[in-house]
Amino acid sequence: xxxxxxxxxxxxxxxxxxxxxxxxxxxxxxxxxxxxxxxxxxxxxxxxxxxxxxxxxxxxxxxxxxxxxxxxxxxxxxxxxxxxxxxxxxxxxxxxxxxxxxxxxxxxxxxxxxxxxxxxxxxxxxxxxxxxxxxxxxxxxxxxxxxxxxxxxxxxxxxxxxxxxxxxxxxxxxxxxxxxxxxxxxxxxxxxxxxxxxxxxxxxxxxxxxxxxxxxxxxxxxxxxxxxxxxxxxxxxxxxxxxxxxxxxxxxxxxxxxxxxxxxxxxxxxxxxxxxxxxxxxxxxxxxxxxxxxxxxxxxxxxxxxxxxxxxxxxxxxxxxxxxxxxxxxxxxxxxxxxxxxxxxxxxxxxxxxxxxxxxxxxxxxxxxxxxxxxxxxxxxxxxxxxxxxxxxxxxxxxxxxxxxxxxxxxxxxxxxxxxxxxxxxxxxxxxxxxxxxxxxxxxxxxxxxxxxxxxxxxxxxxxxxxxxxxxxxxxxxxxxxxxxxxxxxxxxxxxxxxxxxxxxxxxxxxxxxxxxxxxxxxxxxxxxxxxxxxxxxxxxxxxxxxxxxxxxxxxxxxxxxxxxxxxxxxxxxxxxxxxxxxxxxxxxxxxxxxxxxxxxxxxxxxxxxxxxx
Amino acid sequence: xxxxxxxxxxxxxxxxxxxxxxxxxxxxxxxxxxxxxxxxxxxxxxxxxxxxxxxxxxxxxxxxxxxxxxxxxxxxxxxxxxxxxxxxxxxxxxxxxxxxxxxxxxxxxxxxxxxxxxxxxxxxxxxxxxxxxxxxxxxxxxxxxxxxxxxxxxxxxxxxxxxxxxxxxxxxxxxxxxxxxxxxxxxxxxxxxxxxxxxxxxxxxxxxxxxxxxxxxxxxxxxxxxxxxxxxxxxxxxxxxxxxxxxxxxxxxxxxxxxxxxxxxxxxxxxxxxxxxxxxxxxxxxxxxxxxxxxxxxxxxxxxxxxxxxxxxxxxxxxxxxxxxxxxxxxxxxxxxxxxxxxxxxxxxxxxxxxxxxxxxxxxxxxxx
Ligand SMILES: Cc1ncc(C[n+]2csc(CCOP(=O)(O)OP(=O)(O)O)c2C)c(N)n1
Ligand code: SF4
Ligand SMILES: [Mg+2]
Numbered sequence: 001x002x003x004x005x006x007x008x009x010x011x012x013x014x015x016x017x018x019x020x021x022x023x024x025x026x027x028x029x030x031x032x033x034x035x036x037x038x039x040x041x042x043x044x045x046x047x048x049x050x051x052x053x054x055x056x057x058x059x060x061x062x063x064x065x066x067x068x069x070x071x072x073x074x075x076x077x078x079x080x081x082x083x084x085x086x087x088x089x090x091x092x093x094x095x096x097x098x099x100x101x102x103x104x105x106x107x108x109x110x111x112x113x114x115x116x117x118x119x120x121x122x123x124x125x126x127x128x129x130x131x132x133x134x135x136x137x138x139x140x141x142x143x144x145x146x147x148x149x150x151x152x153x154x155x156x157x158x159x160x161x162x163x164x165x166x167x168x169x170x171x172x173x174x175x176x177x178x179x180x181x182x183x184x185x186x187x188x189x190x191x192x193x194x195x196x197x198x199x200x201x202x203x204x205x206x207x208x209x210x211x212x213x214x215x216x217x218x219x220x221x222x223x224x225x226x227x228x229x230x231x232x233x234x235x236x237x238x239x240x241x242x243x244x245x246x247x248x249x250x251x252x253x254x255x256x257x258x259x260x261x262x263x264x265x266x267x268x269x270x271x272x273x274x275x276x277x278x279x280x281x282x283x284x285x286x287x288x289x290x291x292x293x294x295x296x297x298x299x300x301x302x303x304x305x306x307x308x309x310x311x312x313x314x315x316x317x318x319x320x321x322x323x324x325x326x327x328x329x330x331x332x333x334x335x336x337x338x339x340x341x342x343x344x345x346x347x348x349x350x351x352x353x354x355x356x357x358x359x360x361x362x363x364x365x366x367x368x369x370x371x372x373x374x375x376x377x378x379x380x381x382x383x384x385x386x387x388x389x390x391x392x393x394x395x396x397x398x399x400x401x402x403x404x405x406x407x408x409x410x411x412x413x414x415x416x417x418x419x420x421x422x423x424x425x426x427x428x429x430x431x432x433x434x435x436x437x438x439x440x441x442x443x444x445x446x447x448x449x450x451x452x453x454x455x456x457x458x459x460x461x462x463x464x465x466x467x468x469x470x471x472x473x474x475x476x477x478x479x480x481x482x483x484x485x486x487x488x489x490x491x492x493x494x495x496x497x498x499x500x501x502x503x504x505x506x507x508x509x510x511x512x513x514x515x516x517x518x519x520x521x522x523x524x525x526x527x528x529x530x531x532x533x534x535x536x537x538x539x540x541x542x543x544x545x546x547x548x549x550x551x552x553x554x555x556x557x558x559x560x561x562x563x564x565x566x567x568x569x570x571x572x573x574x575x576x577x578x579x580x581x582x583x584x585x586x587x588x589x590x591x592x593x594x595x596x597x598x599x600x601x602x603x604x605x606x607x608x609x610x611x612x613x614x
Numbered sequence: 615x616x617x618x619x620x621x622x623x624x625x626x627x628x629x630x631x632x633x634x635x636x637x638x639x640x641x642x643x644x645x646x647x648x649x650x651x652x653x654x655x656x657x658x659x660x661x662x663x664x665x666x667x668x669x670x671x672x673x674x675x676x677x678x679x680x681x682x683x684x685x686x687x688x689x690x691x692x693x694x695x696x697x698x699x700x701x702x703x704x705x706x707x708x709x710x711x712x713x714x715x716x717x718x719x720x721x722x723x724x725x726x727x728x729x730x731x732x733x734x735x736x737x738x739x740x741x742x743x744x745x746x747x748x749x750x751x752x753x754x755x756x757x758x759x760x761x762x763x764x765x766x767x768x769x770x771x772x773x774x775x776x777x778x779x780x781x782x783x784x785x786x787x788x789x790x791x792x793x794x795x796x797x798x799x800x801x802x803x804x805x806x807x808x809x810x811x812x813x814x815x816x817x818x819x820x821x822x823x824x825x826x827x828x829x830x831x832x833x834x835x836x837x838x839x840x841x842x843x844x845x846x847x848x849x850x851x852x853x854x855x856x857x858x859x860x861x862x863x864x865x866x867x868x869x870x871x872x873x874x875x876x877x878x879x880x881x882x883x884x885x886x887x888x889x890x891x892x893x894x895x896x897x898x899x900x901x902x903x904x905x906x907x908x909x910x911x912x913x914x915x916x917x918x919x920x921x922x923x924x925x926x927x928x929x930x931x932x933x934x935x936x937x938x939x940x941x942x943x944x945x946x947x948x949x950x951x952x953x954x955x956x957x958x959x960x961x962x963x964x965x966x967x968x969x970x971x972x973x974x975x976x977x978x979x980x981x982x983x
Contacts, residue, residue, distance in 0.1 A: 032978045181978060225982075234979045244974060251966045258727050277973070278956045279963035283726060285952075288752040292719035295712075295749070299692070299723030302710060303731070307723065325713050415974050418967045456690045456708035456724070456731055457643075464656065464703050466711025467695075476658070477703070 003212075004219045005176075010069035011223060012077030013171065016094045017086030018055050019048050019062040022164040027064025029168055029185065033177035035235045035412055038225030039068040042524065043235075043410045044076035044597075049349050056110075056118050061093045070224040074376075074531075075524040076409060078599035084167055086110060086141070089119045100133040105170070107163065109142035137216060141166055148206035152199045162203035169207020176222050179204055229414060236413045238377035238406035239266070242336065243273035245384025246308055247280050252385070253392060253424035256281040258300030260293035260309045265348040266404040267338040270310045290315035294322035294335070301331045304428060304455035306388050310336040313355050314345065316399075320363050323397050327367040327491060328467050330442075330451050332391035332398075335369075336384075339403040341595040350595025351404035353520050354571035359399040360549060360578065366488045368495040370394070371548040373401040375523035378413035380406060383546070385422060392426045394498050395450040401548070403570075405521045405597045429454040429461055439463055441475035449494045500547040502554045505561075507541035508534065514611045515562035517587075519545040519575055521597065522568055528600035529607060538611055545575070556583045563614045566590060568603055638759055638835045641729040642684045649680035656706040662697060667818035667844035668765065672704055674824045679707075682732070682832055689732045692721040694746060696738035696772045698765035698844070715746025718753035721760045726949040732832065735762040740770045743779040743799050754810040756948035757836040763828075764801055764839070765818075767846035768853050775849035782930065787849075802925040802940060805839040806918045812838035813921060813941040818845060819858050823869075823937065830939055836947040856932050868897075868927065870938030875908045876924075885909075886927065895923040897934050913942040 013030070017023045024045055034041050044065045053060035067077035082103045085091035087110040098104070111124055125131055126138060145166040149159040165186075172179050183201050190197035211217050236244075250257035259282065261271040275284040283300075287293035294309045301307030309319060316337045326333040339355045341347035359371045370390050374383035380402055387398040429452035432439040441463045442451050454461040463475060471478035472487060505515070518526045523544050530542045543558055545551070559565055559579065565587045567576045573589040580587055590606045592598065654676045662668045679689065689707040693699035695714035702709030708731075712720050717735045725733045735753075742750050742764045753760060769787070770776040776789040780801060784793040805813045812834040816827040824842065831838035843854040856866045864880040876886040877900060885900040885908045895909060915921065921941035928935040963969050 035978065036980050038980065038982060228982050230982050232975065232979050232981045234975070234977050247973065248970055251970045256727060258723060260723060278959035279969060280966060280973075281956060281960060283952055283956055285723065285726065287719065288748055291716060292722070292749050292752065295716045295719030296723030296726070299720035299725075300727040301723075302720070303724045303728040305723075305727045321713055322716065329710070415979070418971050418974075456728065457688050459685065459687045462687050462706050462708055464658075464705075464709040464711065466703070466709075467713055468711065 003217075006219050006221050008221050008223050009071065010067065010073065011082065011175065011221065012065060012067045012080045013082040013084070014063055014065040014080035014094060014097075015084045015167070016061060016063035016090035017084075017164070018089065019053060019060050020055060021062070021086045022161070023062045023064050023086070026164045026168050027066055029182045030171065030177065031066050031235055031410065032181055032185075033172060033179065034066065034068045035233065036178060036181055038228070039070065039223055040072045040226040040228060041066060041068040041235070041412060042073055042076045043067070044405070045408050047349050047408075049347070056087055056089055056115050058089050058093050058119055061089050063090070063094060068223055070226050072226055072228060074527040075597070075600055078601050082171075084171060086163070086167070088115050088121055088125075091125065092119050092121065098134065101135065103135040103137065104131065105137045105139055105167070107141035107167070108138045109140050139170070139210075139216070144206065144210065145203050148202055149199050152195060152202070154195070154199055158196070159199065162200050165200045165203040166207035166210075169204040169209075170211045170217075173208045173211030174217065174220060176220060179208060228412070231414045233412045233414055235410050236378050236381075237269075237408055237410045238374070238380040238402055239269040239338070239408070240273055241378050241413065242374075242380035242384045242400075242402060243270045243277075245381040246274060246306075246334075246388065247277050247282060248381070248418075248421055249306055249385050249388030249424055250280050250282060251418075252421050253306065253388070253426060255392070255426070256283065256305045258297055258305040258307050259284045260287050260295070260297040260300075260307070261285070262287050262290045262293045262311065262315060264312045264315050266340055266407045267310045267312045267315075267336065269407065270336065270338070290318040291322060294319035294333070298322055298326050298329070298331060298333050301326075301333055302329070302455070304453070306334065306392060307332060308334040308336065308388075310338070312338050312340050312348075313342045313358070316355065316358065317362065323369065324363045324365060324367045325467050326397040327363070327369060328469075329465050330395045330494075331453075332395055334384075334387045334391050334398050334400065336387075336400045336402065338407045339401060341593070347595045349404065351521065351597060352570050352593060352595060353401070353403055353522070354574065354593065355401060356519075356548065356571065356574040359401055366492065368492050369549065370396055370398040370495055370498055371401065372398065372546060373520040373548060374406060375520065375544055375546065377406050377409050377411050381413070385424075389422050389424050390498055392424055393450065394448050394494065395453060396494060396498075401520055403521050426453065428458065430458065432460050440473050441465060442470055443473050447497075449490065449497050496550050498550050500550060500552055503543050503545065503552040503558050505541050505543045505558055506530070507539075509539060512539040512541035513563040513614045514539075514566065514607065515541045515543060515559070515564070516566045516568065516603075516607055517543050517545065517559070517575075518568055519548060522570065525598040525600045525603055526568060529603035532600065532604050533607060533611075538608055540607055540611060548575070551582075555579075559583055559585045559587075564588060564610050566607055566610050568598060568606070570598070637833050638761075638838075639682070639684055639732055639833060642688050642732050643730060645683050645685045649683075649686065651676045651680055653686060654679045654706050656704050658703045660704050661700065663848050665847040666697070667767065667846070668698060668701070670818045670821065671763075671765065671824065671842060671844065672701065674821050675705065675828065678825050678828050679705075681829070684732055688730055689734070690724065691734045691736055692717045692724065693736040694738070694741035696741045696770070697846070698736055698738040698771070699741060701736040715741050715744070716749060717741070718746065718749040718758075718760065718762065722753055722756070722758045722948075725758055725760050726952055729949065729953060733760045735760055737762065737764050738771070739764065739766045739768060739778045739780040739801070743801060743804070747779075751804070751808040754805055754808040754837050754839060757811050757945055758948045759836055759950070761831045761834075761838045762840065764841050765844040766801060766841050767844045767850055769846050769850035771846045771849055800925060801841045803922060806922045806925060806941065809918055810839045810941070811836040811943050811945050812939070814839070814939040815841045815843070815935075815937045817843045817854065817857055817937060827939065830942065834942060835944060854932065857935055866933045866935060868934060868936040870911045870913075870924070870936050870940065872911055872913045872939065875905075875910050877908060886924075893919065893923070894926060897927060913939045915941070916943055
């Protein structure tokens with residue numbers, strides 16, 4: 001049978017199944033295959049909150065969405081064009097996200113009376129006509145997998161477990177994806193059990209062959225490679241990129257990296273990743289709590305390492321007192337907050353950007369710190385490097401605000417030349433700096449306002465520091481009112497003195513009257529919405545803040561250039577409040593706090609509404 | 615005389631360990647020439663209340679440090695918050711006066727990343743056992759190479775006299791006008807519960823004893839925990855008077871010495887033997903027992919239960935209080951293990967920039983021309 005091939009410019013596929021069905025792995029492999037073809041892509045995994053929710057239930061559903069295209073893209077896609085549903089729970093929990101006409105591939109074997117009843121289906125949706133508006137593809141995935149593996153001496157259970165590879169084979173066929181990479185991957189993964197490797201490969205190929213021969217799938221699709229800048233790429237998640245950025249900071253500074261951390265979703269993967277890279281002189285310390293994690297990192301900084309502590313909202317709250325100490329001590333400390341939905345335990349696996357106010361103000365006293373927020377998964381690498389650069393150059397705590405969406409999402413990353421990465425080299429104080437040969441621990445560099453980094457073990461620099469207010473210069477304890485007032489102002493000026501690049505505006509025609517301003521992970525959906533608007537001739541300017549403290553020097557000037565400024569945030573307006581207070585700009589907030597990233601479609605209509613009314 | 619209790623509790627986990635030559639200071643640079651106590655005094659004016667026990671501890675430390683023979687700049691004191699935690703300001707070494715209760719955590723990060731330092735923690739009974747209790751037990755269980763000096767005055771000094779986690783039940787203070795309702799910690803028992811590898815107790819006013827304990831602690835490889843009974847003459851004066859007053863102290867104090875039978879009292883009229891019931895120890899009249907029943911102190915007993923039994927001897931009025939080194943055993947130190955792991959990984963690695971290139975290019979990559 002000859003099959004038709006249709007060209008598409010972009011596709012969004014969501015693999016959904018029970019947490020035991022291996023959907024993350026399936027999605028990862030499909031992503032790798034897609035990357036190899038040179039499409040641009042963006043992914044979004046969605047894990048259940050429970051580790052092992054009962055099989056077949058709604059809370060047990062795990063999914064992985066991948067968006068790929070022949071142009072560069074910015075988001076994992078608003079809604080899937082294709083849903084692969086491995087069981088009724090996966091169908092039910094994902095159906096609301098599907099636009100009419102979407103393709104649904106279901107594993108009919110799992111649509112038993114019991115499985116349907118478990119998720120509250122009275123009648124099978126495959127038979128009651130409720131899926132009429134979609135293109136339904138019914139595939140007996142489990143039984144075909146078992147049949148394909150008959151010749152292997154596997155138990156039925158073991159054979160059934162390969163059904164995700166059958167599904168992957170089928171979808172790979174549908175979209176012309178190569179499967180060689182997955183074959184190699186499986187052989188490596190199951191090296192200890194070759195019969196399992198062979199069985200999985202057989203299931204993968206059976207899925208492919210099924211697509212090729214069955215009459216149920218008449219069309220194959222093709223998405224041409226994207227025209228991306230030349231170079232070597234890899235796919236990377238935000239958490240791994242962030243960990244690599246910290247490793248790179250160690251390499252580019254020549255300093256050891258010390259990570260203090262206490263496990264917490266969605267930040268733990270940074271600890272896991274860094275613990276594998278001891279060969280770079282990276283030490284990881286799993287502390288007894290977040291307070292100790294921050295304390296140990298600060299102790300390491302005091303000793304001349306790059307002290308880093310990684311956590312999420314609840315843990316960052318615990319670190320607050322230590323960060324204030326670091327402000328007073330004027331020592332480097334990098335605090336990574338992979339934000340999740342709060343308050344309290346909130347929704348640990350869901351994203352949010354509601355810790356900006358905590359990063360800015362969540363300490364006692366006037367305790368300013370630098371704040372930086374990456375905009376995409378691969379940008380987490382550069383943000384980590386930049387956070388370390390600021391920390392060691394200016395001897396200050398730096399907060400890095402990532403979030404769950406960036407942490408687990410992935411995108412292709414054009415790998416940098418190592419020699420192009422910022423140079424982080426610093427000099428420790430080596431000799432007394434005072435007029436009479438004494439050491440003045442709080443005598444500052446006139447440009448950076450940083451005090452000397454005088455590490456223990458340096459002869460002649462013995463001195464005491466602490467949380468008590470110090471006299472500027474000598475560092476002696478001081479209760480002098482004028483000194484305290486001066487020190488409070490110096491600490492604020494120190495943050496303002498940090499050199500950050502100007503805020504750039506993207507406005508292709510240069511005559512937009514509305515500016516949309518974002519920060520952090522909203523970059524993707526905002527950018528995609530702007531592109532869609534411009535394609536329709538709607539004029540819109542976009543700017544994205546990477547440095548939230550200090551703000552770029554031209555921030556006010558940029559804001560004043562436009563008649564209206566829209567600020568979408570996954571919080572109730574934390575950046576808007578800052579900009580309104582600071583620059584008296586009547587910013588319009590667009591705020592949704594659903595634990596999910598914005599869709600570009602909703603932002604498109606919000607912005608269009610504002611543009612219409614100027 | 616009986617065998618040391620340690621020998622009696624032998625077996626796979628209970629064997630006493632002999633000294634194997636490890637020292638806490640093996641990587642700390644030695645001083646050239648003789649140092650003096652004066653060199654260790656900082657230029658800061660000492661601000662404790664006149665008569666405070668902290669002065670005596672400071673003076674003992676200033677005279678002891680030159681004897682240690684390591685370079686002054688390689689000594690670092692980290693403290694929390696409290697009167698006691700002002701200590702680092704008065705020593706001309708490196709020092710950090712940090713935040714309430716967190717000094718063991720900060721010192722852990724410093725000690726792990728800097729094997730060339732002798733790192734000391736100075737803390738109080740509130741600092742170490744109330745707000746910082748968690749960090750204390752975890753530092754001790756990990757056996758981080760830090761020396762923790764707990765100045766126990768059984769009161770909150772700096773905040774002007776509230777009861778502390780070591781105050782006796784029924785203590786009348788500003789915050790407990792009709793008596794405290796909580797049972798106190800025995801810091802030594804607590805440290806032993808965390809399997810601290812070195813546990814000792816000493817007293818501010820006994821310079822000689824204090825110095826000998828500091829010396830043993832300084833050289834101990836791993837965590838050393840030293841409880842120092844310290845008089846707060848403003849808010850809890852005389853708390854340890856029975857252990858200091860020359861007419862009472864010989865009766866009250868059990869001076870532990872490694873390898874010596876545990877006998878005390880002005881004329882050795884009291885001694886420590888095994889309890890007839892259970893696994894503990896008890897104090898009896900020397901005259902009533904056969905000398906072979908008297909415990910011979912062995913600080914190297916592996917199982918902490920022996921030292922724990924010693925720590926349970928004191929009565930509420932502090933009679934039968936053991937001082938000296940209760941436990942000094944060797945076990946792997948956290949910082950050594952962590953550094954060995956890093957060093958082993960580094961020795962197998964290429965030059966860092968090259969290794970970083972390999973890391974970034976790891977996994978599935980593709981090239982666009
Ligand atoms: C987070 C925090 N909570 C409370 C305090 C107030 N505070 C300072 S010292 C102290 C108790 C100190 O008692 P202790 O550790 O026994 O030290 P001492 O003054 O007796 O030497 C308290 C409650 C503080 N500084 N920080
Ligand atoms: S209050 Fe007590 S502990 Fe504090 S300095 Fe005065 S006497 Fe010493
Ligand atoms: Mg006290």
